Amino acid sequence: MSPADVALISACTAIGVGIILAAAGFGSALGWGLICSKYMEGIARQPEMRPQLLGQMLFTGGLMEAFPMIVLGISMWLILANPFLSAAQATING
Numbered sequence: 001m002s003p004a005d006v007a008l009i010s011a012c013t014a015i016g017v018g019i020i021l022a023a024a025g026f027g028s029a030l031g032w033g034l035i036c037s038k039y040m041e042g043i044a045r046q047p048e049m050r051p052q053l054l055g056q057m058l059f060t061g062g063l064m065e066a067f068p069m070i071v072l073g074i075s076m077w078l079i080l081a082n083p084f085l086s087a088a089q090a091t092i093n094g
Contacts, residue, residue, distance in 0.1 A: 001092055009084050017075045024071040031064045 039057045043050050078084075 001089055005088065006085060009088060010082065013078055013082055013084055017078050020071060021068075021075055024068040028064060028068045032061060035061055035064070 035057055039053055042053045
């Protein structure tokens with residue numbers, strides 16, 4: 001496997017990881033915006049429900065924030081222990 005092949009596989013992996021991380025960050029930001037806007041709407045309709053709505057909002061936001069962290073872990077695995085390089089070497093070596 002030539003150094004150019006290794007560089008190409010690494011570059012394509014880095015581009016893919018960047019796109020995946022950007023999508024996860026955008027989705028998380030969009031989700032937080034929607035959750036907070038619905039929280040404000042709920043408080044405007046029923047101010048006495050504020051403590052219950054706050055707890056539910058933070059719980060849902062915490063679950064939603066888990067997705068980018070999982071994506072970050074998968075992205076680090078793809079960058080640091082690139083499975084595509086080992087698969088390409090195994091294919092070339094037979």
